[in-house]
Amino acid sequence: MNRKTLVLPVVIGVLAPVLAGCGGSDGGSGGGDAIVVGTTDHYIATKDDGAPLDPAFAYDVGSWNILRQTIQTLMHVPRGGGKPVPEAASECGFTDRANQSYRCTLRDGLKFSNGDPLTSEDVKYSLERVLNIKDPSGVYSLLDNIDTIETDGDSKVIFHLKTADATFPYKLSTPPSGIVSKKDYAPKKLRDGFEVTGSGPYTFKADVKDGTVVKAVFTRNPDYKGDLKVQNDKVELDSFKDAAEMGKALDKGQIDVMTRAMSPEQVESMSENPKDGIQLTEMPGLEIRYLGFDTNAPGVKDKAVRQAIAYAIDRGQLVTKVYGTMAEPLYSLIPSSVTTHTNSFFNKYGDRDLPKAAKVLQTAGITTPVKLTLNYTTDHYGSATKKEFETLRDQLNSSGLFDITIKGTEWKTFRPDQGKGDYAVYGMGWFPDFPDPDNYIAPFLDSGNFLNSPYDNPTLRTELIPQSRREADRSAATKTFGEIQDIVAEDVPVLPLWQGKTYVASRDDIAGVEWAVNSSAELLLWELRRGTAS
Template identity: 35%
Template sequence: MSRTKRVVAASTVGLMALTVAACGGDKNDSSGSSGGGAVIMGTTEPVQSLDPAKTYDLGSWTVIYNTFQTLLTYEAGAKEYSPDAAEKCSFGDPKTFTCTLKSGQKFSDGSDLTAEDVAFSIKRVVKIADPTGASTLFGSMQSVEAKDAKTVVFHLKRPDATFPQVLTTGAAAIVPSDKPDVYPADKVSAVSKSIGSGVYTLDKYKPKQLASFIANKEYKGNRKPKAKQFVLQFFSQESTLKQAVENGKVDVAYGKLSPTTLDAIGKEKSKGVSVVQGAGADIRYLTFNVKSKPVDNKAVRQAFAQVLDRDAIAKNVYNGNVTPLYSMVPQGVAGATQAFKDKYGAPSKDKAAGILKKAKVKTPVSIDLWSSPEKYGAVTTDEFTEIKRQLEATGLFKVKLDTSAWEQFQKAAFDEDQYPVFGLGWYPDFPDSDNYSSPFLRDGGYFTNNYKNAAVNKQLDKELASSDAKVREAAFAEIQKITAEDVPLLPVWQGKQNGVVRDGVTGVQDTFDPSYIFRFWLVGKGKK
């Protein structure tokens, strides 16, 4: 995602014959009703805005996913997208994508939802192009039009296999076109109000304090909320959130929960709390500026990769709350391989020494390794200290650890080529291998690390232009193989989604999947 919004937390799936037809709701939808008691969830993820045109962050998109509809969506646990507001969508040709809306849909104020609203919503995001928004996700779109009341047509600049997945994101949330006081066509909303067609509607909002939602009586979809009211309470400190869930002030805790906190709560069942986990798709990785010494030498990068012990990092630093990552594409996403494990195997000082000796590189190799604990949390310092320990234990490297504030970090690393090796993270826009490939590997990536490989670009073009899963997976396999050989990037770990729940709270684990859509409607309170 954009480097300032979801870099820890851009690109462009099916073409010619791809068709998405309407289907049922989430696998757990039928188990609930809107008669459940209120659920209070505490979170450390702030909401930057209620306006889809200004959002590109996890906290804001969580609100949007629950109060708005998009044409397409990811149901809980699904690996493929499916219709939401759309009845069906398909490519008529590689550059024309058409969606037909379901009948009878309404916004929370009772007004009809039409194709004109869809076209207006997308045009608005692109026109406003707010720097904190996600307008760049529509980079492959030439134009969008409402052909009639139920039909919307997207015209693309180029074939784009991931365009349907862009329509699952918060950037594609559908707002009413006839409410300029709330959603003006050319500027971000100036009011703390929300008019959507999602499962819930916003009832009360106090920035940085709370957001309260009630079941949307106008919602026409298949999702049945287990709780008729859902409340988000915002916390600036993890320690305060931990106390709130332990004391029963909140039913669920979700957000940036440290390994120490999760480990401590895991031992506190007597307090009526427990940790729940699910699949995640956020990643942490190291970036090499391939024009900066000494990592301009591929042998140095390969030797670094050869000695990195991901298992030790996961165990010693994160208490097992992350998973070792051997490709930029995380496990659970279609097309993922373990290319680095295939090439380098287990960490080996001897193999690393052999790589450096063959390339006539003098040892120890001095390397500056940069991180931003301000962005990624205090545990980042422990992680990079562990990496330094591993490298220096071989006698092949001498490592200097450096840190900087996030604003300075971006400028120095991305724009000024000052950092030879630096750590970053990534949350996906949507769970597709391209979203872990194009933003990083095409012509230097969003962080401009000076890596360019024509063979990689060719494979990226191939997967973007194809609707054939086998063609795309073959292209991604080759991309990951080349990445492991050239090492412009070094994957370190893959995150898990973690939450803390009070006894009697159900459904949180059901919503954890690589799409990062936290589905309020699946969460309820009652006896287990």
């Protein structure tokens, strides 16, 4: 049976909770063989980063894809998006009008996969542990607004926040808020290796070779108590070298589902020439790509250089040449599908205005051509990344204003080097921790940001970001977010390039695919089941 593209709409930045196509019921088929899912994410324990699956360290989509299945959070974002709802909790809510005190009550009978009961003390321990470890990955920043945590008996936990934060329920749905066992996770030390002890819908076992996970096996947790409806008994996550190798495995029936990161060529081929027995599912994505700048580095310290780059690039040509229908130009850190988005970069720079690029450099007294290296990772965001940076290099060099070279590095080296400030200019992607405009602003611009960026704008950090969090109605913060986006366009500490869509290919006997990847490109494996997908 030939299947083409299935699309779910976006409404003010979240996926509309409407089922597209068939096969997404709440009742699952329990038995059958394991559903095998392919990915190009790699899970590696190194000497410097030996704890890739510890919630106090993990801050990438691949690691979160394992933690989502295994470690429970108090809240979760429901199927299709929307406001968070209780997961390990039976109820949660703010107890004051200032949005600074938040109380949760746990479900009865929660227990970890090691058999130990889960209580409010474990919740307190787990979140305080993330804050105490304060890992350089920056993941702790999601919880940094917590002032104190107190418990009331075994089932109640109360969070007192430093400042008002209407996004706090979202933060309690993210893996750093995951509840872990004291027995297996030391209070001030990361847990090395690939073992996970949680209370989520699955237990987990990793097949490891030479410090790298080659297969992750998720088995339904019989003791799980939560809000999720588990549709299968077992899922295997197989890691592939690249999209081409993963695609061959799908064609041969060695895997049932192909997830991130499919190549643009694969998406185009499957869209135009559907294959028997395979369906392609398209979902709205909230992924963005951008250039980041070390604003203390000599080559880009003067914002005139960063502004000239913003004038000299052509997003439309970049997207068309490299990504086709998989992406669209982005003119703000906040994607166009998220409420409060404005086209601040287009309003200031347009697309490829070389006379203005030359003028801004001349006015600042900067000699041209400006010599810079653009750094990118070769193995983290998909096979098209190299072509993307070749295109950026050619665009900038053809202006006559820049002398650009590019350098690709494996993620295991790239990310630590970027965090240490070794790159003046670098390319990265962002998959939101939660679908709120704050999560496209604070992680880049607030103190303790995950980029470890030296850029520090007091107006942003002390006035506008806190102000934006006081609004429970997020659309009411539109003016504040507009001011933030205009400041970013003026100073260019980061330069947004494009936002992407999410694609999944699967065999026709797998249902639930349309719900199995959320807008942040995270896997929700419990949604998959064997059955007719049409």
